[in-house]
Amino acid sequence: MAEAPAPQSGQPRLKRALRFRDLTLFYIITGLSVRWAATAAAAGPGSLLVWIFALVGLFIPLAASVMELSSRYPQEGGLYVWTREAFGDFAGFMAAWMYWMSNLPYFPSVLYFGAGSLLFAAGARGHALAASPAFFMGFAVAWLAIITLVNIVGLDAGKWLNNICSTGSWLPIVILIVLAAVSAHRFGSATHFSAATMAPRLSVKNAIFWSTIFFAFVGCETGSFMAEEIENPRRVIPRALLAGGTVLALGYILGTVALLVAVPAGQLSGVEGFMHGVAVLCARFHVGWLMVIMAGLLALNAVGGAASFLSSTSRLPFVAGIDHYLPPVFGRIHPRFRTPWVAIAVYGLAGIIVAALGQAGTTVRGAYDVLVSMGIITVFIPFLFLFGAMARLQSRPAGPEVQRVPGKRPVALVLAGLGLLSTVATIILSVIPADEEPNKPLAVAKVLVSTAVLIGSGAVMFWIAEKKRRLLPVERGEQPTARR
Numbered sequence: 001m002a003e004a005p006a007p008q009s010g011q012p013r014l015k016r017a018l019r020f021r022d023l024t025l026f027y028i029i030t031g032l033s034v035r036w037a038a039t040a041a042a043a044g045p046g047s048l049l050v051w052i053f054a055l056v057g058l059f060i061p062l063a064a065s066v067m068e069l070s071s072r073y074p075q076e077g078g079l080y081v082w083t084r085e086a087f088g089d090f091a092g093f094m095a096a097w098m099y100w101m102s103n104l105p106y107f108p109s110v111l112y113f114g115a116g117s118l119l120f121a122a123g124a125r126g127h128a129l130a131a132s133p134a135f136f137m138g139f140a141v142a143w144l145a146i147i148t149l150v151n152i153v154g155l156d157a158g159k160w161l162n163n164i165c166s167t168g169s170w171l172p173i174v175i176l177i178v179l180a181a182v183s184a185h186r187f188g189s190a191t192h193f194s195a196a197t198m199a200p201r202l203s204v205k206n207a208i209f210w211s212t213i214f215f216a217f218v219g220c221e222t223g224s225f226m227a228e229e230i231e232n233p234r235r236v237i238p239r240a241l242l243a244g245g246t247v248l249a250l251g252y253i254l255g256t257v258a259l260l261v262a263v264p265a266g267q268l269s270g271v272e273g274f275m276h277g278v279a280v281l282c283a284r285f286h287v288g289w290l291m292v293i294m295a296g297l298l299a300l301n302a303v304g305g306a307a308s309f310l311s312s313t314s315r316l317p318f319v320a321g322i323d324h325y326l327p328p329v330f331g332r333i334h335p336r337f338r339t340p341w342v343a344i345a346v347y348g349l350a351g352i353i354v355a356a357l358g359q360a361g362t363t364v365r366g367a368y369d370v371l372v373s374m375g376i377i378t379v380f381i382p383f384l385f386l387f388g389a390m391a392r393l394q395s396r397p398a399g400p401e402v403q404r405v406p407g408k409r410p411v412a413l414v415l416a417g418l419g420l421l422s423t424v425a426t427i428i429l430s431v432i433p434a435d436e437e438p439n440k441p442l443a444v445a446k447v448l449v450s451t452a453v454l455i456g457s458g459a460v461m462f463w464i465a466e467k468k469r470r471l472l473p474v475e476r477g478e479q480p481t482a483r484r
Helices: 020-031 034-042 047-072 079-087 089-129 133-153 155-165 167-187 204-215 222-229 233-262 273-284 289-313 315-322 341-357 364-395 408-430 440-475
Strands: none
Touching (some): 020 155, 020 167, 034 047, 034 167, 034 204, 047 204, 047 364, 047 408, 079 222, 079 315, 079 364, 089 133, 089 273, 089 315, 089 341, 133 289, 133 341, 155 167, 155 289, 167 273, 204 408, 222 233, 233 273, 273 289, 289 341, 364 408
16 A cells, blocks of 8 residues: 555645654653553562563564554554554544543553652652642643643654653663662562462452553554654564564563562552662662652653653544544644644643543542553553454455564464453453552442443544545535545
8 A cells, every 4th residue: 555645735744753763762662661560569479470471462462463564554543544454444443542542541640650759759748749639630731731742843852752751761670670689689689589479369359450561561553653754664663663572571570570679569559669669779778869860760751651652642633634534633734843733732632631630539549540440441442453453454465565473374363363362351350440449439430431431432423524524525526435
């Protein structure tokens, strides 16, 4: 399929600003969030095997599917295009709609983590703000506004925000691993590692943990949303996936081990666990000044996670606007910055609204868990389409320029099936609220009702847009024609 034309007559094309280095760092910042290492460590040594299950069950099938599908269809929109080609316009729109919406609760949840990390550097004043919804909400809203403006200015500026913030992903884990290794050598490990302690705990209590560990490997699909802004995407995407995927897999596993070496699992939590482990090690070696640096790096990690997903996912409503499934204004490109500025601006504003509403009727910890659960369900529904498209499109011929998975069709079908199984299990497990949630029925209701509303609103929007689209040729005096 040829490259998509400019969205509207007379408008400039998108700029191909992303190279191998940029895309590799992009995959690191979207995939490696240090908060998940703390979440895993809080569950004990058994989480190490869960990381392996998630790596094999989700990340490898997902990365392989992204590699092949982005090579088959290297167009802007990625997931939207793949699903549309496999299952039609309605499925393509719904996959994009749910993924687009899934990141709205993700933005405040990851920024809450960054805000909580910064409090460790603020001393007693920071502890006083730890239970303040206004502080967490203000931090999230302010950064979402900055991220939105930077990305409107251009991908050249946006990619450097991502590149700089990527140091907040890998550098804190490297520092933690070094400190933990020295601590283990001098003082021994705070956690006993054995076959018995490393056996995963299979219980309802740990359901949300299992689902969040699988959720941690989400992100490698996002680079393809900007395929027409990547130089030579068929060549660059697979190489960047391999490099970035290696870093995040090692980072999660070794980071979890380092935290368990430093601190017993019972003293860790998802929002503050990483910084607590660092604080213990810094006190042990009398390097309290390092806390300020680590807090800043973790804040960069959170900001980079929000920035990378906002910049990439905003391309979905942009492409939907070009196809007239959203108002055509979404398909506009800024004449100077060559960015889909309307789609970015609307998406950033929506994220700000969700950040403000996410605190309603719950604690900071409760809001964090509800936002994570909402993000898991809504982002994994599009993965049902993604893995389904991987399987279905195997029946279509692929040219010599297409990079297939090793083993081609048989291996592709196995990987797609494994990815589908992991996706369904993760969706089911993510509905179960954490033990710390004081109002479990309210938490479950928020997740299920909000998900149902998102699905229903997307379906209604599609049918309204489809009706208007069919009228366009008639209004122009043309005969209605089928799309593609």
